[in-house]
Amino acid sequence: MNGRVETLFRSFSVLAAFSYERMSGVGLSFVMRPLLKNLPLEKREAARRRSADYFNCHPFLSGLAASALVRAEIDGSTPEDIERFKKALIGPLGLVGDRFIWAGLFPSFAGATLVLTSLDAGLLAPILLVGAFLGTSVLIRWAGIRLGDDKGLSVGRTLGSPRIRKALAVVDAFAAFMIGVAVPKVIFWLAGTWRLEDIGGVLAVAALGIVASRGAFKRIDSLRFGLVAVGLTLLLGLVT
Amino acid sequence: MSISILRLDDRLVHGQVVVGWGNALGIDRLVLIDDKVSETEWEQELYSMGVPESMSVDFLSVGDARDKIQDWADSREKVILVIGDVDGLTRLCETGARVTEINIGGVHRGDGRRERLPYVFLTDDEFATLQSLENQSIRVTAQDLPATKPVPLGDLA
Numbered sequence: 001m002n003g004r005v006e007t008l009f010r011s012f013s014v015l016a017a018f019s020y021e022r023m024s025g026v027g028l029s030f031v032m033r034p035l036l037k038n039l040p041l042e043k044r045e046a047a048r049r050r051s052a053d054y055f056n057c058h059p060f061l062s063g064l065a066a067s068a069l070v071r072a073e074i075d076g077s078t079p080e081d082i083e084r085f086k087k088a089l090i091g092p093l094g095l096v097g098d099r100f101i102w103a104g105l106f107p108s109f110a111g112a113t114l115v116l117t118s119l120d121a122g123l124l125a126p127i128l129l130v131g132a133f134l135g136t137s138v139l140i141r142w143a144g145i146r147l148g149d150d151k152g153l154s155v156g157r158t159l160g161s162p163r164i165r166k167a168l169a170v171v172d173a174f175a176a177f178m179i180g181v182a183v184p185k186v187i188f189w190l191a192g193t194w195r196l197e198d199i200g201g202v203l204a205v206a207a208l209g210i211v212a213s214r215g216a217f218k219r220i221d222s223l224r225f226g227l228v229a230v231g232l233t234l235l236l237g238l239v240t
Numbered sequence: 241m242s243i244s245i246l247r248l249d250d251r252l253v254h255g256q257v258v259v260g261w262g263n264a265l266g267i268d269r270l271v272l273i274d275d276k277v278s279e280t281e282w283e284q285e286l287y288s289m290g291v292p293e294s295m296s297v298d299f300l301s302v303g304d305a306r307d308k309i310q311d312w313a314d315s316r317e318k319v320i321l322v323i324g325d326v327d328g329l330t331r332l333c334e335t336g337a338r339v340t341e342i343n344i345g346g347v348h349r350g351d352g353r354r355e356r357l358p359y360v361f362l363t364d365d366e367f368a369t370l371q372s373l374e375n376q377s378i379r380v381t382a383q384d385l386p387a388t389k390p391v392p393l394g395d396l397a
Contacts, residue, residue, distance in 0.1 A: 020358045021349050054348045084276065088283050091254035091290040098255060156286035 001070065001149045003034030007063050010034070011141050014062040023056035032066035039073055047073050050082060056090050058097020060137055064144030064155070065089050071152035085153060092159055096168070101140070104171030109133045111178030118182075118189035205229055243312050246321045248329055249345035252277070253290040253297075256345065256385055257322060262295060264386040268317040269296045273305040273332065274324055302331045313338050326366040333373055342373065344382040344393075356396035359384050367396065 014027035029052035036044050036051070047070075057065055065086070072085055109129050116125035151158055158164070191199065209229070212220045220228075244265045249257060252272055261267065270291055277283045278301040291297045296317075300308070305321070309332075312319045323329050326347075333339045346359045353361035360382050362370070374380045374393055381390035 021355070021361075054350075084280075084283060087251065088277075088286040090251050091258075092286050094255055095258070095290045153282045154285070156282055156289060160285055160289040 001035055001038050001067065001074075003037055004067065004145050004149065006034035007031055007066055007145055008138070008141055011059070011063040011066075011145075014059050022052070022054045024059070024062065025055040026052050028052075028055045028057075028062055028066060031062050032070060035066055035070040036073075038070060043073065046079070047082075050079065050086075053083075053086075055086055057093035058101060060101055060140045061093045061097050061144050063141045064148040065093055066148065067145045068148030068152055068155045071149055075152050077153060081153070088156070092156065096159060096164075099168050100171055104168070104175045105133070105136060107175040108171070108178045109136075111175070111182035114182040114186045115178075118186045242315055242318050243309070243339075244318045244320055245343050246332075246339055246341065247323070247343045247345045248326065248347065249322055250324045250347050252322055252324050253287045255290075257320065258290055258292060258295070260385045261320060262292070265320070266318055267295060267320045269298065269312075269319045271298045271300060271305065271312070271319060271321045272323075273300055273302055273321060273328060275301045275328070278304070302328045306332055306334070309338055326362075326369050330369055330373065333376070333378065339378055341379045342370075342381075343390075344370070344380065344396075345384055357382055357391060360396060362396070 010031045010033070014024050014031050017026040017030070018024055019026070029048070032051050033048070036047055039047055051069070055065070068089070069082060069086060072082055077085065109132060113125050113129040116128070121128075147158060148155055191202075194202075209222070209225050212225050213222055244267060245261060247257065247261070251257075252274065253270065258270070262270070272287055277287065278299045284299050287299070288297055302323075309321075312321070323332060329342065333342075344360055347353070347361055347366075348359070349355075349361050350363075352363040353366075354363070355361050356367075370380050370393055380393040382393070382396060383390040
């Protein structure tokens with residue numbers, strides 16, 4: 001299919017037109033536009049109109065959705081089937097994206113950045129790993145566009161295959177491992193220069209956090225607690 | 241009674257259903273009720289992907305689901321029923337099927353639909369149909385996730 005490279009570039013801006021009403025539907029239409037040129041002229045306009053309706057998926061996989069939908073159009077699916085296909089893609093692409101990327105790759109790279117930082121890699125650590133994360137993102141987007149182009153309507157069979165399920169489980173475990181390594185490594189690295197009262201302060205905040213998260217103060221969730229703790233620390237630092 | 245929730249959601253299977261409600265309620269079985277999906281293999285493949293291995297999944301037509309509602313209500317499994325459209329929901333609730341509660345989880349933009357909540361868009365006909373279900377002593381509320389507050393159907397007018 002022509003236009004795949006342009007679709008790859010466009011996929012980075014899929015969330016730019018996000019709204020509650022259509023979620024990333026308008027974005028998908030933008031991502032899909034170069035691929036629609038593969039359709040005969042008389043089918044193109046109708047396909048373009050359909051493309052901007054309600055849709056949502058993980059942004060890395062928007063190219064996959066675009067190419068699979070256009071492939072289904074080329075293969076002669078009825079408008080009704082295209083609508084159903086688009087709707088059926090929302091759940092799996094969101095779920096695979098959340099598990100594989102947000103809960104898998106993202107914490108893995110974050111953990112690796114922390115470990116490298118604690119080894120005194122300095123600025124190199126975030127630069128290296130943000131670069132690696134972006135590179136992985138391009139690879140996932142490109143593989144997705146090719147897979148959608150290749151499989152069309154039957155893309156679900158590949159996405160649900162035992163190989164992909166296994167890959168998801170491996171990435172999950174790897175992310176847990178990386179964070180498990182990074183947290184104590186960073187704590188020891190930071191604590192190397194600490195005085196006794198610093199350690200006492202950290203333990204006191206951690207204990208407060210545990211009490212709060214166990215429901216002692218129901219309205220204080222971990223995010224609010226963290227933000228308040230960081231704010232107070234900054235304030236104390238400025239005052240003292 | 242072990243039909244944990246009957247959910248109206250046009251996205252059918254997605255994170256809110258499987259993770260949000262599935263984990264919170266400890267769901268054992270998800271039943272996707274849709275005439276077309278029950279006959280189409282590629283759709284079933286896609287929707288199955290979204291269901292974790294710890295949960296069984298069935299794809300049934302509205303008619304078949306209506307016949308089985310009593311079995312699920314009596315079974316030990318915790319079951320979540322998901323249906324995508326108001327018309328199917330009405331047919332499901334017809335003729336004495338034991339439904340006591342309906343959760344509107346998400347109906348999105350479409351022709352003639354008006355925004356009632358950020359995740360609920362309904363035509364006036366769909367709203368009236370839901371009201372008539374409520375008049376049959378079925379409790380109808382909108383709630384996207386377990387942690388949010390249920391909104392009574394009357395507030396969506």
